[in-house]
Amino acid sequence: MTSFIQSYLGTGFGWFVAHLVYILLIALPLMLAVAMIIYADRKIWAAMALRRGPNVVGPLGLLQSFADGLKVFLQETIIPSAANKGLFLLAPIITFTVALMAWAVIPFDAGLVLADINVGLLYILAISSLGVYGVIISGWASNSKYPFFSAMRASAQMISYEVSIGFVLISVILWSGSFNLSTIVMTQKGYYGDWLGGLGLNGHAFNPLLFPMAIVFFISALAETARAPFDLTEAESELVAGYQTEYSSMSFALFWLGEYANVILMCALNAILFWGGYLPPIDWAPLYYVPGIIWLFAKILFFFFVFSWVKATVPRYRYDQLMRLGWKIFLPLSLFFVFLVSGFLMLTRYGAAG
Amino acid sequence: MIQVFAFYLFATIVVASAAMVIFARNPVHSVLWLILAFFNAAGLMVLLSAEFVAMLLVIVYVGAVAVLFLFVVMMLDIDFAQLRAGFVSYFPLGGAIAMVLLVELILGIGAWQAGSLNLAQRTAPLPEATPNIEAIGQLLYTRYIFLFEAAGLILLVAMIGAIVLTHRARGGTRPQNIDKQNRRRPEEAVRNVNQPVGQGVDLGGVEL
Amino acid sequence: MVDLSQYLPILLFLAVALGLSSAFVFLPMLVGRLTGSHKPDPEKLSEYECGFPAFEDPRSQFDVRFYLVAILFIIFDLEAAFLFPWSVSLGEIGWAGWTTMMIFIFELVLGLIYAWKKGALDWE
Numbered sequence: 307m308t309s310f311i312q313s314y315l316g317t318g319f320g321w322f323v324a325h326l327v328y329i330l331l332i333a334l335p336l337m338l339a340v341a342m343i344i345y346a347d348r349k350i351w352a353a354m355a356l357r358r359g360p361n362v363v364g365p366l367g368l369l370q371s372f373a374d375g376l377k378v379f380l381q382e383t384i385i386p387s388a389a390n391k392g393l394f395l396l397a398p399i400i401t402f403t404v405a406l407m408a409w410a411v412i413p414f415d416a417g418l419v420l421a422d423i424n425v426g427l428l429y430i431l432a433i434s435s436l437g438v439y440g441v442i443i444s445g446w447a448s449n450s451k452y453p454f455f456s457a458m459r460a461s462a463q464m465i466s467y468e469v470s471i472g473f474v475l476i477s478v479i480l481w482s483g484s485f486n487l488s489t490i491v492m493t494q495k496g497y498y499g500d501w502l503g504g505l506g507l508n509g510h511a512f513n514p515l516l517f518p519m520a521i522v523f524f525i526s527a528l529a530e531t532a533r534a535p536f537d538l539t540e541a542e543s544e545l546v547a548g549y550q551t552e553y554s555s556m557s558f559a560l561f562w563l564g565e566y567a568n569v570i571l572m573c574a575l576n577a578i579l580f581w582g583g584y585l586p587p588i589d590w591a592p593l594y595y596v597p598g599i600i601w602l603f604a605k606i607l608f609f610f611f612v613f614s615w616v617k618a619t620v621p622r623y624r625y626d627q628l629m630r631l632g633w634k635i636f637l638p639l640s641l642f643f644v645f646l647v648s649g650f651l652m653l654t655r656y657g658a659a660g
Numbered sequence: 661m662i663q664v665f666a667f668y669l670f671a672t673i674v675v676a677s678a679a680m681v682i683f684a685r686n687p688v689h690s691v692l693w694l695i696l697a698f699f700n701a702a703g704l705m706v707l708l709s710a711e712f713v714a715m716l717l718v719i720v721y722v723g724a725v726a727v728l729f730l731f732v733v734m735m736l737d738i739d740f741a742q743l744r745a746g747f748v749s750y751f752p753l754g755g756a757i758a759m760v761l762l763v764e765l766i767l768g769i770g771a772w773q774a775g776s777l778n779l780a781q782r783t784a785p786l787p788e789a790t791p792n793i794e795a796i797g798q799l800l801y802t803r804y805i806f807l808f809e810a811a812g813l814i815l816l817v818a819m820i821g822a823i824v825l826t827h828r829a830r831g832g833t834r835p836q837n838i839d840k841q842n843r844r845r846p847e848e849a850v851r852n853v854n855q856p857v858g859q860g861v862d863l864g865g866v867e868l
Numbered sequence: 869m870v871d872l873s874q875y876l877p878i879l880l881f882l883a884v885a886l887g888l889s890s891a892f893v894f895l896p897m898l899v900g901r902l903t904g905s906h907k908p909d910p911e912k913l914s915e916y917e918c919g920f921p922a923f924e925d926p927r928s929q930f931d932v933r934f935y936l937v938a939i940l941f942i943i944f945d946l947e948a949a950f951l952f953p954w955s956v957s958l959g960e961i962g963w964a965g966w967t968t969m970m971i972f973i974f975e976l977v978l979g980l981i982y983a984w985k986k987g988a989l990d991w992e
Contacts, residue, residue, distance in 0.1 A: 322880075325876075325877050325880055326880065326884070328877070329877065329880060329881050329884050330884070333881075333884060333885065378896075379895075379896050379899065380896070380899060380900075380903060381896070381900070382900045383893075383896055383897045383900055390686075393689075393692070395893055395894075398889065399893055402885070402888070402889035403882070403885040403886050403889050406881070406884075406885040406889075407878075407881060407885055410877060410878050410881045420878075420881065421874050421875065421877045421878045421881075422874055423711065423874045423875065423878075424711060424791045424793070425711050425712060425715050425791075425793065428712070428715035428716075429715060429878075431715075431719055431723075432715050432718035432722075432723065433718075435718070435719055435722065435723025435724070436718070436722060436723065438723070438727060439695070442727070442730055443692070446688065446730075446734050458735075458934055461727065461731075462934050462938075465724070465727060465937065465938065465941040466937060468723070468941070468945070469940075469941060469944045469948070472944070472945065472951075473948060473951075476948065476951045476952070476955050479952070479955045479956060480955045480958065483956055483958075483959070484956060485793065485952075485956065555896045555897075556892045556893060556895070556896040557892075557893050560889060560892055560893065625991055626835070626836065626990070626991035627836070627838075629937075629989065629991045630838070630989070630991070633940075634984065637944070638977075638980065641973060641976075644973070645970065648955070648958060648966060648969070649966075651958060652958070655959070656958055656959045656962065662876065666879065703879075711875075712952070716949050716952075719945065719949065720942075720945055720946060720949055724938075724941055724942040724945040724946075727938055727941070728935070728938040728939060728941075728942060731935055731938050732935065735934075791956075793952060793953045793956055793957075794953070794956050794957045794960070796953040796957075797953030797954055797956060797957025797958075797960070797961065797965075798957050798960050798961060800954075801953075801954055801957070801961045801964075801965035801968050801969065802961055802964065802965060805964075805968050808950070808968065809968065809971060809972060809975075811950070812947075812950075812971070812972040813975060815943050815946060815947065815975070815979070816975045816976065816978060816979045818939075818943060819940065819943050819976075819982070819983065820979060820982055822936060822939040822940070822943075823936065823982065823983055823986055823988045826932045826933075826935060826936045826939075827936065827986055827988045828932070835990060
């Protein structure tokens with residue numbers, strides 16, 4: 307498409323327009339997906355609680371999120387008099403920008419990626435480590451007690467789980483030998499292909515050395531996005547509504563949008579790193595006729611369902627339990643698996659080099 | 661053309677935000693300006709093709725070090741009047757450090773201009789096709805192995821030092837012992853009693 | 869060499885994302901003024917505190933354990949930073965490189981054990 311537009315608008319400007327279109331093709335459907343996924347989330351909890359969930363606005367309540375969006379858009383933006391005004395408004399901007407930015411390197415299909423950089427996974431790690439600033443700044447700038455406490459809790463929680471996420475990623479990188487997300491997806495092709503008569507399984511999670519890491523990554527993803535059972539940043543009985551207590555109107559909605567965009571991102575990362583990304587689950591030729599983007603979306607939706615399922619069924623952790631899980635279980639476990647995976651690779655794949 | 665534009669964009673923001681780090685009245689604002697400076701410095705690194713260094717700059721400095729800075733300045737009660745008073749008394753020391761840095765900069769640029777640095781020694785020792793993460797890896801864990809282990813020791817010392825300095829044992833807490841809880845079985849905890857009417861329950865020495 | 873043209877879309881994406889989110893923050897403020905929903909009063913603008921005026925400055929001193937978590941995070945983040953180049957160059961550096969890293973990890977594990985025994989990881 308780039309060359310098509312460039313043939314009309316010249317090389318430089320055509321490139322610019324084409325990439326602007328690509329970016330909007332990622333950002334706008336993402337926002338639409340967030341709206342629909344909030345609806346799906348509410349429907350899933352409702353079904354698990356034997357309720358009906360949103361069912362008034364539009365057919366089956368499908369337009370509920372848009373109605374909510376319009377409502378908050380028309381509401382008054384309240385800036386507390388004690389707040390640091392600039393930072394107070396900056397925090398939701400940071401949260402949402404960061405949530406969008408990470409999508410720049412996600413491969414949606416073979417070759418279908420906006421920025422195919424060598425260090426894609428590091429880029430994602432860098433961007434997600436920025437997410438903590440939206441939280442800290444909002445909590446501090448509100449100049450109110452509950453948001454501040456919540457921000458402290460949330461930031462300590464996020465950085466604790468980032469540690470184990472980092473080590474889990476190293477196991478995947480060791481196996482794939484690359485930071486490029488497309489390469490990581492392609493190296494997952496055809497596990498056990500020799501034994502199963504060519505019908506291999508696509509996904510690092512089918513590797514017994516990496517499957518435990520897939521579980522650790524999934525749970526860390528829950529904690530990193532502050533989803534239940536780790537949502538004690540917004541424990542209503544203790545902290546009112548968490549760090550966005552003082553926010554109103556669209557600034558409040560941006561925190562929600564950012565949070566759900568991060569949830570979808572984590573689902574996408576689960577799919578890409580461990581479950582074969584845009585590859586079909588089984589390495590069987592007819593399945594490749596289905597476009598890769600459909601497989602990726604199916605996997606993302608599946609993981610989102612699991613996120614919702616967990617939220618509907620698991621009670622909230624206490625802070626000491628959360629920290630114990632992060633530092634005393636996941637960190638040693640993921641370090642041990644770095645040792646295990648690299649040792650195994652040295653013995654089997656790289657042994658001859660030494 | 662775009663690279664030149666991007667370079668001047670990043671460089672201007674780095675310098676401007678570094679200046680704001682010093683001039684901002686509120687220390688929290690200073691840290692946030694510092695973060696902006698780090699971020700744009702990472703942009704400059706990307707322009708130099710040092711993508712790994714750029715990502716590390718964001719992950720380590722923006723994602724970790726600056727978070728600690730923010731924690732510290734947000735939660736310490738800082739008396740601004742006292743800080744202003746301290747400015748005068750510390751000015752000679754600060755001025756001296758600034759002078760040393762300035763002299764170092766001038767010497768560095770002077771040595772560069774004089775041409776005593778051999779350009780051939782600065783070329784990359786590895787083939788161009790290797791991504792720079794792998795290039796770093798191939799050197800760091802072979803030729804610079806002792807420096808690398810020394811870095812590990814420094815990290816260990818830093819960790820122990822931080823714990824020694826900040827950790828205070830807390831008395832009077834009753835931490836949850838999760839292993840013990842998980843090992844507990846119904847047989848140890850529950851007792852069925854056929855209770856006669858009008859008599860108290862014998863708890864059998866169980867503390868309540 | 870790094871293909872810089874792959875990074876340009878990211879810069880563009882940053883601009884678009886910043887623009888979108890700023891629009892989301894500032895447009896409702898404008899709309900609020902136009903529709904008349906913007907009616908601030910001192911009570912509405914005071915910070916949230918369960919219906920009474922706040923007693924104290926909310927930015928109080930915090931438990932030192934939060935600093936400790938941040939410091940430990942920096943250290944393990946740096947360790948991960950050392951692991952990244954190692955994990956992609958394992959094939960070239962061979963057993964010597966692998967052993968080096970295992971010693972490095974062992975040093976850090978010593979630190980972790982120390983923190984554990986000292987109770988620095990406990991949040992009772």
